[in-house]
Amino acid sequence: MLKKERHDFIMRQINLHNRVLTSDLVQLLTVSEDTIRRDLQELVEDGLLFKVHGGALSKSYHSSFDDSTVYARDSKIIIAKKATILVKDGMVVLIGGGTTILEFVKQLPQNIEATFFTISPLVAVELSKYNNVEVILIGGLFSKNSQITYGGHVINQLSEIKADLCLMGTSAIHPEEGLTDTDWEINQLKKAMIACSKNTAVLCISEKLDITLRLKVCSIENISYLITELNKQDQLLNAYNTKEINIL
Template identity: 50%
Template sequence: MSSLTNAMLKAERHSFILHQLNIYNRILSSDLSQKLNVSEDTIRRDLNELADNGQLIKVHGGALSRSYGHIATRSEVYATNQKDIIAQKTLSLIREGMFLLLGGGTTVRSLVRMIPSHLRLTIFTISPVIALELIENPNLEVYLLGGRVTAENQICSGGEVIHRLSEIRVDLLILGTTGIDAVQGLTESDMEVVQVKKAMMKSADQVAILTISEKLGTSHRMKLCDLGSIQTLITELEPQDASLQMYAKAGLTLL
């Protein structure tokens, strides 16, 4: 195989890796190895090169999108227009005096930046990044449910967080998801994330899932829940869109 062909193949891998990061924010080397049918050593070299070029953040077992951190600019976040549409729709669920529980991620971050300054809310979150955004609003009472924080997940996890979640009750849980499928339900790529999100769902009267449409029909290694465990699905699409009808048939309210 010529060096030119090798370079083309590497460029295609890099493009695929960056696109996966844009969609999911975090990717595992083992998953990339399977999807691209190359060795994990090859993937590690690819990730190291992309990290050296400032295109991603290398972490143990994989990589993070540069948009995932608290210092990310709007221009670094993938699908900002779609996420703004989702955030605007989600605002229709929020009422004065509500108790909310928020996950992390760039779509939820878009939402918290849009919360009107006059609304008085009590908000719990497992995300230090989201908590930092929320405290800019003086009418919000903000609680960070602390625990172990890793670069890979950038949320608080572990037994302490799960215990604290068992002691609260909120009107609405607002979560992003790694994967959602009409048959498989909601899935994640990390077991610690699954355990924390399950505890969050037990603490909420209603659950709303926020996701860009590119995640529809995707599934990952760890099962979070069936669609019956959530009430509302919010995407940038119109509720009548054909790609959403299987979710409507499952009984979800679509926004």
């Protein structure tokens, strides 16, 4: 594979999953670790991503959040607007992190009255702009890669919450394999979020459909809502429409 093809592949993985691991890229591209490190460094020098220990991170995930760097932002805005209909006054809502979730927060009605628990400092800052919203940031270890809090302390706090609704993004979703990810700690965190919520909504762009990663979060039956930018009748959603999940 040519360097340009490797770079394009790496950027697609970054855009879809917000982060990549060097070890995964070595396997996927069947090249040496040194080659991947050089590729990542060149992409850093081109200003396309941030290099972190063990891999790389999307620029849109950096703490100096910039809308112009968000991949597929138009699609994420469509998803965000759809998701807002699920949040009603008086609800207790548990919310994850990521660019799609941030777009969702920005689309909420200005007069919404609800309590939001979140594991994302960036999301907490956006939620604080709403006068009638109570914001509770769940503290713990901070993931520089995912920009969220995680670990045993966070999971213990989640176990004490009874949320009406959980909203989260995903790295991959498949009609048979369910939600999957590549990060063990994030996997455990998402499981805990789903477990303490009456209903769970997954927000994801259609490019993440029909993808399976190595660590399972949950079965598709554990999800109440799947929200994409697509029309519910789009053929890409056929396999999901046969499941016990609401498609928005």
